[in-house]
Amino acid sequence: VSSDLQLVSLWLRKAKSAVVFTGAGISTESGIPDFRSPGGVWTKYRTVYFDEFCRSAEARHEYWSQKSEAHTEFAAAVPNVGHHTIAQWEASGLIRGVITQNIDGLHQIAGSQDVLELHGTAREVSCLDCDARFPVAPFVEQFRTTNQVPLCPKCGDGRLKHATVSFGQSLPEKVFERAHHWCQEADLVISVGSSLVVYPAAGLPELAKRNRAKLVIINRDETGLDSMADMLVDGSCGEALAAIHAAL
Ligand code: NAD
Numbered sequence: 664v665s666s667d668l669q670l671v672s673l674w675l676r677k678a679k680s681a682v683v684f685t686g687a688g689i690s691t692e693s694g695i696p697d698f699r700s701p702g703g704v705w706t707k708y709r710t711v712y713f714d715e716f717c718r719s720a721e722a723r724h725e726y727w728s729q730k731s732e733a734h735t736e737f738a739a740a741v742p743n744v745g746h747h748t749i750a751q752w753e754a755s756g757l758i759r760g761v762i763t764q765n766i767d768g769l770h771q772i773a774g775s776q777d778v779l780e781l782h783g784t785a786r787e788v789s790c791l792d793c794d795a796r797f798p799v800a801p802f803v804e805q806f807r808t809t810n811q812v813p814l815c816p817k818c819g820d821g822r823l824k825h826a827t828v829s830f831g832q833s834l835p836e837k838v839f840e841r842a843h844h845w846c847q848e849a850d851l852v853i854s855v856g857s858s859l860v861v862y863p864a865a866g867l868p869e870l871a872k873r874n875r876a877k878l879v880i881i882n883r884d885e886t887g888l889d890s891m892a893d894m895l896v897d898g899s900c901g902e903a904l905a906a907i908h909a910a911l
């Protein structure tokens with residue numbers, strides 16, 4: 664283990680309210696492409712904006728086609744060593760929990776208990792009209808067999824959308840408030856696999872840093888907050904987390 668990673672281990676052991684912040688990069692080693700790399704979601708689909716989804720049946724159909732295609736990848740993915748390490752850190756009281764921009768649910772599957780999903784989850788759908796929530800799989804199945812956008816079984820004709828934050832849609836307020844609070848109180852934030860350019864999410868590690876937390880960034884490419892970091896770890900998320908863990 665390099666001396667840099669040893670130092671991060673030491674910071675983690677000494678921290679009183681450490682938080683892990685994750686982005687799409689932690690899940691690429693589980694086979695889910697990130698946004699910006701070639702083959703990622705950006706390059707594959709046209710973005711369906713939230714207001715279009717709300718007002719246009721055609722846009723809803725386009726959205727559901729994209730999501731049911733992406734569903735196969737999600738459903739098959741399993742957590743990797745990075746997700747498991749973070750879950751272990753929470754279980755042993757080293758971190759308060761994880762704030763994630765991911766919508767894949769892999770932190771929970773790995774055993775993390777307190778996961779603040781800033782951008783919601785693709786494992787559920789929610790009704791825009793009555794707020795009911797349901798597991799996603801049966802609705803994807805229904806879309807695939809009927810080629811019709813599914814309607815809400817609770818209110819009857821409500822518009823169902825994945826319980827994720829679409830472009831133009833606001834973040835879940837309560838979740839964001841808790842994340843904000845964690846970052847205000849944090850003495851260490853470890854950002855893993857995020858380009859740290861998507862706001863308001865990226866404002867959270869920034870806020871922690873301004874409140875005197877140490878900021879560690881693990882990412883294989885440049886990020887928006889590199890110049891603020893106390894430590895930059897350039898490499899695989901899974902390997903870096905495992906190495907920090909080994910040095911604890
Ligand atoms: P991003 O795609 O902007 O950044 C990911 C970063 O991780 C990149 O800088 C990339 O270089 C790095 N990276 C990728 N694989 C890595 C690896 N194995 N080791 C080290 N670094 C690696 O993702 P973001 O910052 O999370 O923000 C984009 C948005 O994408 C989020 O809002 C999120 O909701 C959404 N998204 C989520 C998922 C998911 O749930 N898994 C997947 C794609 C996109």
Ligand code: ZN
Pocket residue numbers: 790791792793794795815816817818819820821822
């Ligand atoms: Zn409904």
